[in-house]
Amino acid sequence: MALETLADAFYHELCDIYHAEKQLTKALPKMAKHATNPQLAEAFEMHLAETQEQVLRVEAAFADTGKAPKAKKCEAMAGLLEEATSVLEEDAEPGVLDALLICAAQKVEHYEIATYGTLCTWAQQLGYSEAKSLLDSIMAEEEAADAKITKLSRVINKQAKVRA
């Protein structure tokens, strides 16, 4: 049986978020490059540095499972990032592009928050104390990143032309 225990489910989801974070490190430079608001570009660059470091922490969280780190293609993150980067190909007014990039980034953050929320709960139940501590720290960063970008959106949305 492939998924016989909660430990198997934990490993399954950890492989998923490991791939998701790796994918995100490839998309964030594009998002930073195309963001027109300098604060937004800086926020994406900072989150890239944070994400690169999170990949290492997710990798370290595998230790408690006794299995090797494995990246399993995360279809959800692939879809989220396809949406985020497809916006860059549209012929968009700068303020509107920034508003749409923020929307895409918030969806990504929410995906991560949902996943880490589950992983933290399961790690606790499994007695994976090292993984729990690592994943808790990432969860806190994702929540902070979401709050930061939401705050920034209040300024940026106002810069977008409301109607033609």
Added chain:
Amino acid sequence: MALETLADAFYHELCDIYHAEKQLTKALPKMAKHATNPQLAEAFEMHLAETQEQVLRVEAAFADTGKAPKAKKCEAMAGLLEEATSVLEEDAEPGVLDALLICAAQKVEHYEIATYGTLCTWAQQLGYSEAKSLLDSIMAEEEAADAKITKLSRVINKQAKVRA
């Protein structure tokens, strides 16, 4: 210019969530059918009825834009649901399957919460009062659905065998 104003961005995102909700009405019956915990199956069935009704409210929210409702393929929801339904094909122990279904459902709810959050903010800014009211009501339901399933997960996670 395809995305010249915030009104264009709003329409773009509304077309996305319209498709996403429609996709969800196709996946929830499968999730309900395979859930082994009767309370979880019931929660999915109730959320199906809610989602079918939300599709109509999203459709009605288009009125303020002055444009016809259009479903634009939502790649993110496609990825989220591919993940949710791929779990059903795995050889999983019933309690573990339920835990993974809850995890998938929470990711879906978070996707919707992020999207409706942005849409409500933009509707307010655009003076789309009817759309704002409709989307606010859906947002409240999504948050309630997420809270309900999180509560249920506390019972269901305990039913999953922790380790082999």
